[in-house]
Amino acid sequence: MNLKNKLAAMAVMSALGTLCLSVDAQTIRVANQGDALSLDPHSLNESLQLSVDLNVYDALTDRNKDLSLAPSLATSWRQTSPTVWRFELRKNVKFHDGTPFTADDVLFSITRAAGDGSDVKAKVNDIKDVRKVNDYAVDIETKGPFPILPDVLSDLAIMSKKWCEENKAEKPVDRRKGIENTASFKANGTGPFRVRERQPNVRTVFVRNGTYWGKIDGNVQEVIFTPIANPATRVAALVSGEIDVMEPVPVQDIARINASPNAQVVVGPELRTIFLGMDQKRDELLYSSVKGKNPFKDKRVRQAFYQAIDINGIQRTVMRGASRPTALMVGPGINGWTAEQDKRLPYDVDAAKKLLSDAGYPNGFEVTMNCPNDRYVNDAQICQAVAANLARIGVKINLAAETKGTYFPKILRRDTSFYLLGWTxxxxxxHNALDALMRCPDDKTGDGQFNLGSYCNPKLDELIGKIKSSTDKNERMAMIKEAFTIHADDIGHLPLHQQSLAWGVSKKVALTQRADNFMPFKWMSIQAPAKP
Structure with missing residues (x-):
């Protein structure tokens, strides 16, 4: 073992040792392959960070265990006109520092989320204005009819205006530039848990908020969150009882965990779609052997890549069956998905070679592929398999796999030619996927914020705008179907699969697994041991 690996192993064992010393009957120890990159809930629109941070912060609306919409800091909402929503706010709510929650915090948070450095602009880019009606009511005016606004706001954290101003955290942390502020390391929400300790990439300790306004179903008093990058170390820690919950479970270790006396694997479908994106804007790719032009601007090249990928082979050998190959950028469980459209182009190496040759690349070309190695299930292995597939048609992939801490800032700057991403x-x-992933990017409005390859079709944009404002269900579904057809015909992205959720859970822990892969601590409990 080299010095770097020894130091990493020592850090993990030290963290685990600290866990063991601090554990009591109502402490749950959670491990993930990566850390939340910040405690700033507006700095990165990534599921793990939002999942962690939204145990500390509340939004105006929330999700029940079945993902149905629920009240949170807003007790009710209604439309007062086609473009204005009135949200009645919850009274007698306090931030963790004792400051009362009011309408001023809502106005501040929505403005902050729309501002410079925010990675959650897509959630508020349809908002035209926010007006204070009184201390406990706000009117939110949208740029046009927007019937799903309450749904969109269900994970937009509300921050304390007073705390942010006092701590010079008025603007979000910009992950693209590496700029940090107080909100990166400290948190002051209204949520069911407070942050007691934060050591980035080592551990974060959460404690129950004794003055929380809402109901906490679970009995857990403390949650210790620890990133453990090595899958074997995570599994060993779970099986030995050093941690209580881990995710993701490597698909090859599910049987081992289920055979252990202390733990089991909770498996379920996930709403996340894993896909590949390509730079379709630059006249010359940044990282390619092709000079003077961009092969990804040619649909034939995009389709060649698509048909060269053996998705069933990836499902079988890389994912061990724990994935669902897809032709769409959304999966079952998302409104607008239909089985009729979810049919992939056939895997056909010869057809892919012909397409590449017809496009002027009979011998293929070389391109760098960016990939995280600690964010999605078997993400680096998926990229390795894709690279091997593309080699069969003469495409040489220079695989750049790295930790998400450096990966996300890079691709969010669109400093990439070919990349892997997941989206829930x-x-x-x-509409969420259409607007964020497939709309022409506009940095001013936030449209297409995560369309990192800058795919663009004005006809699709027009449809997305109509889908956003339509209140006729049948008309809306027809437009969604047409939008997906346009995107699929363009080969705008290369959808791969929906991964399955696999959480390793101690048999003494009860929790709720949501299909969005969020992990609310308020639904976690330590169970009494079974009597003999």
Whole structure:
């Protein structure tokens, strides 16, 4: 073992040792392959960070265990006109520092989320204005009719205006530039848990908020969150009882955990779609052997890549069956998905070679592929398999796999030619994926914020705008279907699969697994041991 690996192993064992010393009957120890990159809930629109941070912060609306919409800091909402929503706010709520929650915090948070450095602009880019009605009511005016606004706001954290101003955290942390502020390391929400300790990439300790306004179903008093990058170390820690919950479970270790006396694997479908994106904007790719032009601007090249990928082979050998190959950028469970459209182009190496040759690349070309190695299930292995597939048609992939801490800032700057990404529509509606991933990017409005390859079709944009404002269900579904057809015909992205959720859970722990892969601590409990 080299010095770097020894130091990493020592850090993990030290963290685990600290866990063991601090554990009591109502402490749950959670491990993930990576850390939340910040405690700033507006700095990165990534599921793990939102999942962690939203144990500390509340939004105006929330999700029940079945993902149905629920009240949170807003007790009710209604439309007062086609473009204005009135949200009645919860009274007698306090931030963790004792400051009362009011309408001023809502106005501040929505403005902050729309501002410079925010990675959650897509959630508020349809908002035209926010007006204070009184201390406990706000009117939110949208740029046009927007019937799913309450759904969109279900994971937009509300921050304390007073605390942010006092701590010079008025703007979000910009992950693209590496700029940090107080909100990166400290948190002051209204949520069911407070942050007691934060050591980035080592551990974060959460404690129950004794003055929480809402109901906490679970009995857990403390949650210790520890990133453990090595899958074997995570599994060993779970099986030995050093941790209580881990995710993701490597698909090859599910049987081992289920055979252990202390733990089991909770498996379920996930709403996240894993896909590949390509730079379709630059006249010359940044990282390619092709000079003077961009092969990804040619649909034939994009289709060649698509048909060269053996998705069933990836499902079988890399994912061990724990994935669902897809032709769409959303999966079952998302409003707008239909089985009729979810049919992939056939895997056909010869057809892919011909397409590449017809496009002027009979011998293929070389391109760098960016990939995380600690964010999605078997992400680096998926990229390795894709690289091997593309080699069969003469495409040489230079694989750049790295930790998400450096990966996300890079691709969010669009400093990439070919990349892997996953997306869960937090509104559980197809418009979210269409607007964030497939719309022409506009940095001013936030449209297409995560369309990192800058795919663009004005006709699709027009449809997305109509889908957003339509209140006729049948008309809306027809437009979603047409939008997906346009995107599929363009080969705008290369959808791969929906991964399955696999959480390793101690048999003494009860929790709720949501299909969006969020992990609310308020639903966790330590169970009494079974009597003999």
């Amino acid at each position: 529509p937090t509104t559980y509606d197809a």
